[in-house]
Amino acid sequence: MTFSAALGFLPTDSFNVVALIAVFVLVAVGLHFTFGLLDVVNLAHGEFLLIGAYTTYQVHDTTGSVVLGMVLGPLVAALVGLVIERGVLRFLYDRPLDSLLATFGLAVIIRQTVQLIYSANPRLVPDPIGGSFTIAGLNVPWWRLIVVAIAVAVVALVATLFSKTRFGLEAQATVRNATLAETSGVSTAAVRAWLFAIGAGIAGLAGSVLAPLNTLDPQYGLLFLVNSFLVVILGGKASLRGLVIAAVVLGGSLAILQFVISTVIAQIVVLVIAVGGVRVRPILTQLIAEHRERRAVSIE
Amino acid sequence: MSAELAVAGLHTGYGSSIVLRDISFEVPTGAVVCVMGRNGSGKTTLLRALMGVLPIQGSVHLGDRDITNWPGHRIHAAGMAWVPQEDAVFASLTVRQHLEIALGAADVDEGIAAAAGLFPILGERLDQPAQTLSGGERKMLGIAQALVVRPRVVLMDEPTEGVGPLIVEQLVAAIARIAARTAVVLVEQNIDTAIALGSQAHVIEHGSIVESGDIGDLHDRGILEQRLAL
């Protein structure tokens, strides 16, 4: 089952392009924190989405409220992320291969735990709004519009977090030069713990809000893992703006290509675009920088 | 009154290799203590160990507080700051952001005024990223950032290295002003600068202190030249 087929995107809706881009953004932002900033090859990223989705399912099953589930999903995922960071990963920051192995192992544990509790039978989380509306000839399902709105909000909030808050400044310092940050008064251990927890929580949010668009099973997280990494890597690990651009390129490509070729091949092409993009990106950045400087000089 | 900084029996190293052995010295209030030694003697390692970057055996006291093996940010909060020899600034962060990081919850405007008082050029470059500053200005930023929190002790690792004589003059003048109210541990290769600023000196050789005393005295007796020679 492929990524977008699982989300039920049909080739006939051009709003799908926007929606799929939003999905790419949403699933990647969490990884931006844990992998892009903290440099942990976080193979458990998909499982934070899983935790978010299944928490939503359980809360709905127990209380009948999907929305409450979507509030608690990120919190549970963040908590699990915090425990993992404090318990295991904080000893492995300078050992990237070991942290890769650790997150891989934790991912298996989490998946198997979910399977033990819920079995492999598919579960459903209902669409909290349901229905759609038509605008300018486009059919726009309400929930997908909400997903787009949430993606925009998340990017805006994260950008504000880093540029306007004290925590954001400490995080930038920690990521750039941890020793200097620590000896200048920043508790880098606390910063890293928070960054990982926030990343896990945002992944949990993504998993929660995407749950109504999919059937849930323990493999749910794996659907998003590869594309999340592609977006973060293509965007330049530590750049939020790059992440959004990469999501537009990759998500947009996938959405459009599905019109012309099968979804499976479209996903492969997206992978090729990502690999090619990574090769080409430094050249593009250089060209853009030179162009900017030339313009600046000619204006003077 | 107890010394600002008291180090006793400090041992440290990387992995299995011991770099510093049984280092003991004190920094009295108002003193500038120079740590000198040949290439590779362990001077930078000593400052890193004092700031909690490396695990140590032995003890370090800041005033009356035992700060042995405290994490760096707690040592900073307790009143000791560090100006590293390399990587002393965050390239893409602005001058203002550097000061904000160090100041924490303290008054930012007052801190900025203090930094500009020490190095006026920084006051003109508040919103420029560190990488657009010249080499000398970056040295000044590293020093200003350490001092903006009014630490009891500041550790400086070769602050005048890698800049031209004009900038060296400015930095030495600034450090002399700083020393009036902050105890300084100064790693300095240049004997003239060390004598101009320092009251005491300790010479490290192969990881141990081999000479200690009044710096003028050590220089007059030719001990500094002798120990620092090849």
Added chain:
Amino acid sequence: MTVLAVDGVTKSFGGLVAVDDVSLRLESGELRGLIGSNGAGKSTLLNLIFGRLHPDRGSIHFGETDVAGMPASARARLGMGLALQTPSVFESLTVEENLRLGALPKRLTSRNGGATDEVERVLGLIELEPSRRKRAGHLSHGDQQWLEIGMVLLTQPRLLLLDEPTSGMTRPESRHTAALLRQLQESGAVEATIVVEHNIEFIELVSDEVTVMHRGAILADGTIEEVQANPEVQAAYLGRLH
């Protein structure tokens, strides 16, 4: 004989002119000091001479050869050697292994018969015999710089270019480096040398002539005494104590 002729060389990075119409001549037997504030263009000029950067305008002649467009590897084979400010030694190899690697290019054309003899000689010259089996990554900064110089020496360069070789060294160590460079020059092992430095005492010991750069251009040229007395140089870089 003119070992190096730099004519009207200009290099810009975007809107910043790093090297501005610089001309310089280096004769055989000359040891030239190159001083100036950070950002004056000294390192950029060295990189242009060695071929790690290419000028926007101007020409560079090494002996009779126009080296425009030649990559650094070709210029190294012609006889240029560059010792960088940030040593680029192989950190996981020992001192001895690094030097043997440095001797590789010349092994086939060596005039002195064993490359091993050369390695031993240079090892003694840079005083790293006691550390020969130490991993280069574990050396102190100054020792790494000596190792870097040693590796460059093993390529038997005609023109030696050094970028701040004494940073992080004590005064006696700097003096030793100065003595080493003078010895290489006077024994004819090296035909000409350019050394970039901030350490004025070192420059006084080592150079015959000094060129001062400021904001990408040459500000002054002459003996160290002449340059020190120059009020423009004092204002821009030296201050009044020298």
